Amino acid sequence: MGPIVNKEILSQLVQLKVSGRLAHAYVFVGPKGIGKYETAMALAQRVNCLKKSMDMVACDCASCHKIAGANHPDIMVIEKPEDKTGISIDQIRVLMQRLEYRAMEASVKFAVIKNAELIHEAAANAFLKTLEEPRPGTVFILTTAVPDALLLTIRSRCQMVRFPVMANLALAELLKSQHEVNSDDAVVLAAFGQGSPGRALELGQDFLDRRCVVLDAFLGMGDTENFVKVAGVDRDTAREALNIVLMACRDALFIKAGGLDKIVNRDRQVEIRRFAERHMPEDLALYADRVSDAIRRIDGNQNVKVVLTVVREMLVS
Numbered sequence: 001m002g003p004i005v006n007k008e009i010l011s012q013l014v015q016l017k018v019s020g021r022l023a024h025a026y027v028f029v030g031p032k033g034i035g036k037y038e039t040a041m042a043l044a045q046r047v048n049c050l051k052k053s054m055d056m057v058a059c060d061c062a063s064c065h066k067i068a069g070a071n072h073p074d075i076m077v078i079e080k081p082e083d084k085t086g087i088s089i090d091q092i093r094v095l096m097q098r099l100e101y102r103a104m105e106a107s108v109k110f111a112v113i114k115n116a117e118l119i120h121e122a123a124a125n126a127f128l129k130t131l132e133e134p135r136p137g138t139v140f141i142l143t144t145a146v147p148d149a150l151l152l153t154i155r156s157r158c159q160m161v162r163f164p165v166m167a168n169l170a171l172a173e174l175l176k177s178q179h180e181v182n183s184d185d186a187v188v189l190a191a192f193g194q195g196s197p198g199r200a201l202e203l204g205q206d207f208l209d210r211r212c213v214v215l216d217a218f219l220g221m222g223d224t225e226n227f228v229k230v231a232g233v234d235r236d237t238a239r240e241a242l243n244i245v246l247m248a249c250r251d252a253l254f255i256k257a258g259g260l261d262k263i264v265n266r267d268r269q270v271e272i273r274r275f276a277e278r279h280m281p282e283d284l285a286l287y288a289d290r291v292s293d294a295i296r297r298i299d300g301n302q303n304v305k306v307v308l309t310v311v312r313e314m315l316v317s
């Protein structure tokens with residue numbers, strides 16, 4: 001995965017540092033994969049770069065190099081261990097001890113806490129003390145997708161930085177230009193990536209393959225059983241399949257309205273057009289509503305196969 005640093009936020013924070021107004025604690029807020037952690041590390045690099053380089057990816061100074069390799073002694077990253085339910089008080093204590101020492105190499109020390117909503121309550125209280133006594137030369141960056149899950153006392157001591165989600169078009173362009181995704185796939189991944197480059201890339205080829213199977217089964221004439229078999233594996237598969245179907249209904253509506261440039265499933269245009277030709281626009285709009293409703297019923301714990309059968313039969317009739 002290539003860099004997904006938010007360059008605007010990075011340059012605003014660098015400006016604050018230059019003018020001596022960088023706060024001592026930030027919460028980076030935004031969905032998974034939007035580049036919160038990458039931007040935090042890029043800031044740590046920029047602020048500490050020995051060559052004052054603008055391009056940290058290419059910079060070969062010792063500081064940039066160590067931060068990129070995650071072995072800089074003054075840039076600390078804390079996250080939930082894989083086998084634990086949260087960030088423990090021991091992890092916070094180790095962090096606090098390390099912050100007691102003077103910086104070994106950096107001009108500004110950084111403590112980055114990933115998914116800070118996972119700090120256990122006892123650990124959060126210990127951490128709060130650290131936040132209340134800011135040390136000059138140390139910056140805390142907490143990242144989270146769910147800021148409301150942070151203790152209010154922590155939130156109130158940090159400045160919030162919101163990472164905007166990207167518009168689909170801009171995201172598709174980014175996937176094409178920086179990640180070598182072809183045009184048709186980029187549009188699909190952007191539409192399902194919810195404005196987050198990291199999420200779009202995580203969906204990747206696996207999702208594109210699943211989408212093809214779902215569309216084959218859905219657009220295949222008269223074979224309800226196959227669609228239910230493909231989409232009904234479990235609740236998550238069903239939800240994803242229905243979202244794919246919903247996008248196909250939406251594309252069919254755009255085809256009817258002559259908005260070809262707006263369709264997402266460009267590689268399946270011929271079949272979706274055939275599907276569109278069998279239905280009136282008002283029916284397609286109604287189907288889209290019913291598929292949305294079916295997604296809510298899946299989330300509401302209704303029987304997956306029953307919901308899928310109803311959807312499929314409604315759309316084929």
Ligand SMILES: [Zn+2]
Pocket residue numbers: 048049050051052053056059060061062063064065
């Ligand atoms: Zn450097």
